Amino acid sequence: MSTVEHGRTAASPDFSGDLFVTGADWETVEDAVGDNVITVNMGPQHPSTHGVLRLILQLEGETVLSVQPIIGYLHTGIEKNAEFRTWVQGVTFFTRMDYLAPLFNELAYCLAVERLLGIEAPERAQTVRVILTEFNRIASHLVWLATGGMELGAISMMIYGFRERERILDLFESQTGLRMNHAYIRPGGLAADVTDDFIERCESLLQVLPDKMGEYEDLLLKNPIWLERTKGVGILTTEDARNFGVTGPLARAAGLAFDLRKAQPYCGIDQFDFDVPTESAGDSYARFLVRLEEMRQSLRIIRQALDVLPDGPTMVADPHIRWPAQLALGPDGLGNSPEYIRHIMGESMEALINHFKLVTQGFTVPVGQVYEAVESPRGELGYAVVSDGTNRPYRVHVRDPSFVNLQATDHMAGGHTVSDVIAVVASLDPVMGGVDR
């Protein structure tokens, strides 16, 4: 029922009667070996595909004719699940989408909910959000550098990248209780205030990281293998970026100086002085340079944010919105503080009722819809949130940058060799948790 044309199943969907749905399954590829064209199935279990990404390659000899990405292996229905949870519980779900940038997911969702509620988080919470998300950007780029380096043969880069990321995760753990999936940014502010040694911990990181970034540069910038594998590979022009909707470091490496932190600043990030690095080559090497410079710019933002970190509350005062418990950091993450448990269990019946109602039912959010986007490490991370006035989201649609960027794979890898497909996917930096949601 289908023929192969440049790697795509040319079958049009059958809309008559019951929905008959077919996929880009292996069975529909009629001739795996044609005259000169070979169809190769790469993935979904492949060490270089960042999780479970499957690529169907059409090859003529070593040359790639087309790449068809097949996704959905990690689909867990987070958007649907969120419709059956309260607004606050949504944070716990969305943080698990793009697991290398959990704080960005929380931030974008919370900004959307806050705009629906018509509230704004206190200044201290905003600044802490900026500090932590910028550290998160560095951590995410470090994983990209580590895994991307490993895939292209720079094995030692993997060890260094993960080593420094570990320090950032230690900071997250000390503040949120968890290394990933923090659920720390909540509608209205933060789950808990930062610890007393927060600034010290950040400072010590700020002292370590710039030197380390110099090490990565020494390791890769003039490494002939690295240059050979990345220069001129996977070129994406500005026009292509617009057409494919590609955002983030990929678009900036193609010369499009667009950054949502500058264009639509959130959490007061516009008060800090930083540059948006761009390159004009648009190849994998340009993306490497852009990401490297972005990490330095993130450090600049953190430096300034630490200097102006204001005092004050980290959650809105409205008792109908703020989480009633005073959370405390325990060995297994954030939990109710012992004093608070004593208060609601032993002292005040009303406090217990209030706690119970707010925790089980949450708060209602006015009718309406918003679209809120932040600049995640991979590009525009957008949350289109619809409320019907109840205590649960009516619909949350997530515009995940990896999902959109992945469409450009075919364009970027076509004409290159099979080994370049690895370099292209590595430079895309897709996170399948975000792609499949």
Next chain:
Amino acid sequence: MRDLEAIERAVQERFPDVASDIARGELTLFAAPEQVVDLLRFCRDDAALACDYLADLGGVHWPAGEHVLERQPSTTGWPEYRVSRERGVVEINYILRSTSRNHWFRVSVATDDEDARLPSVTSLWATADFLEREAYDFFGVRFEGHPNLLRILMPDDWVGHPHRKDYPLGGVDVTYHNEKFIPPPDERDLRREVADR
């Protein structure tokens, strides 16, 4: 930086029957299905709008009839939310972004949920490819003219479109009031269950 009224005027000058709404600092234009391609092309090519990015495309299902949106046990005193609609629609929201003018706005198109069809905009932006496939997968909207309209996130042989509000969530009814009993996995046949309803 962003002048939503100016965008609104520019579009309505060309498409007078497009309704609009500005709420929470966001502009939404409500277009009819047959004009959506023309409208989006205008937004992309017009020098003042210059929407070079299709930032997002997502669906929302608003079913017809009366629905209890939220049911809580009667002891909590929490109200029941009911909503009633004449026509069931799937709403597709296009988020258009201009990087040169630094603005964005939403174009909202409603299509009948019984026979959800919209023209594809893959010819305007390649971005729409995956996003339309996702909307088809989740809401059953058939984007006419899409080159490869197949399921993208759900398994290929899945029955039904899970983000529609009338999509059953699984489990079988038991005699207890308001309760569901989830059978053990080897006794489950949820797909047939869904197809039979």
